[in-house]
Amino acid sequence: MEKFEKLTSVAAPLPIANVDTDMIIPARYLKTIKRTGLGEGLFANMRFKEDGSDNEEFVLNQPAYKDARILVAGNNFGCGSSREHAPWALMDYGIKCVISTDFADIFYNNSFKNGMLLIKVGPEELDLLMDDAGRGANATVTVDLEAQEITGPDGGVIKFEIDSFKKHCLLNGLDDIGLTMEKEDKIASFEESHKAAQPWL
């Protein structure tokens, strides 16, 4: 997994609450057996018109946000389906960090397992960042995971909280299957006592 340490980028505003994973990537793009190339379907129903051409009104199609790698979104981002294609699509498109007041649980876990940072901030801080993001190309935001800080275009700093295990894995690009396999002895001994307690399983 790719490491995440620090990121400076224009931030794209998406001030919609409850952006669901069907919006992030519609089901017709899930018919793949690969993890790559999903950026094509990112926000497809909003990004493209019915004839397939770009919808100029959608934030990521606006020239100011062409290179945005940070998304500032409304509450409960990533709700709905458990499809990991949602973080794959965001990452493949180039979005490495999403900031919101809250995220749906499954999407939150899926994102961290792919090296994407999700940051939860308070409602007032989100309003501030949404305004910053609205200023377009000249308003870059810096996210520093080690320091747990977001620095806005005017130098204002917002501190954020993050689970220490998730932070550790992201900073070091760790694959958690490998970490779990180091606990094989514990798993095997649990398995044995569990089998004794519930032999019908």
Place this chain on the structure above:
Amino acid sequence: MSAPKTLFDKIWDAHLIDESDDGTCLIFIDRHIVHEVTSPQAFEGLRTAGRKVRRPDLTLAVPDHNVPTSDRAAGIDDEESRIQVETLDKNCQDFGLRIFGMDDIRQGICHVIGPEQGFTLPGTTLICGDSHTATHGAFGSLSFGVGTSEVEHVLATQTMIQRKSKNMRVTVDGELPLGVTAKDMILAIIGEIGTAGGTGCVIEFAGEAIRSLSMEGRMTVCNMTIEGGARAGLIAPDETTFEYLKGRPMAPKGGAWEIAAGYWKTLKSDEGAKYDIEVTLKAEDIVPQVTWGTSPEDVVPITGAVPDPADESDEARRNKMERSLEYMGLEPGIAMRDVKIDRMFIGSCTNSRIEDLRAAAEVAQKAIDKGRKVADHVDAMVVPGSGLVKAQAEEEGLDRIFIDAGFDWREPGCSMCLAMNADKLTPGERCASTSNRNFEGRQGPGGRTHLVSPAMAAAAAIAGHLTDIRDLD
């Protein structure tokens, strides 16, 4: 004496392998269901790393999202869909996993077949790469919907890394009025708590109205727990649960059944157990529900009207409401009962079980008795949840009732719940659907979804517009 525990605490504790100082836990997973959409990249990951499936005996695979619901003799037309289904077959062969293939009568929607086979059992931990895994909580199985990385993690290690969720309890007291179903109950609950109301929580459903539900009804309630944002839903197992499970092919038999059932009877929250969040509803207050917008929380009683965004003070919510109404092609203030539909879908892991089909068929039979049929302008499809549900429905003659009343009777699968196969809405089409999500584009790009119960869906198909099932009698 130790502190009183909730049902969730008990199952969690019985599966905890390791807990780090920072609260990160490693838990054992008893049951894993795999389908074709979220698993190919997980198997590929195993191959790349040279890893095996740790416990093939605890895994069951089935293709469901992509399978056609029309005649299957010709296979799958769509190349990408076909490749996904074939890839699942090959992965199961390579890694030694049980699979109910497309031609197996046991094939069906993963959340229908697990319980149907007795693979889902009380007190177990269960995962599947699908958010509606919450369904299995109806059996008192702690069931998590996960993404592909976690599917791979469970295949490789039979464990899952997780922090313990909070305990939330939703109690529905009293008795549901006539014509009001489990679907209406869960939609009303989501309307009450909101689509993020359960974030970070495992919800235990309790109360007389929940206890009175059949297993099918309980599965409908738990299925949509994810639509309330919760990690999982749980209902304590009881005689209804045991009666459903006894004799199922994969359920314990003979002496093992007796021992298992003895343990399962201990699986209920202790008196005085603490919950972080409590919500209580009165069953008597619930009327048939219908969604008006593009989130399952956008729900109103069928007797109600489309709400006005002008009345919403929160800006982000107002934006979402305006966006929803524009997408849905609805004006504030319109009575829900006046909303005309083009399509009707009965099916999905929420409502495709035998009891759901019986409820819809009863409405269809009443229509036939009155000389009525599905409205001319409505295309209505009924998709059973599994091959076995289909067979049972046909044995009961439900298929004949549907066909005689003008409904289309199809093969099992996920179908138009998420439009991955050929069943989908065209832009602007409006559908009364028994599925679980009314998201933008969920049933096809530009399609408009109104979530309802099976009886309400059938009634809408016949009336040609959304209608109150209670008006039929």
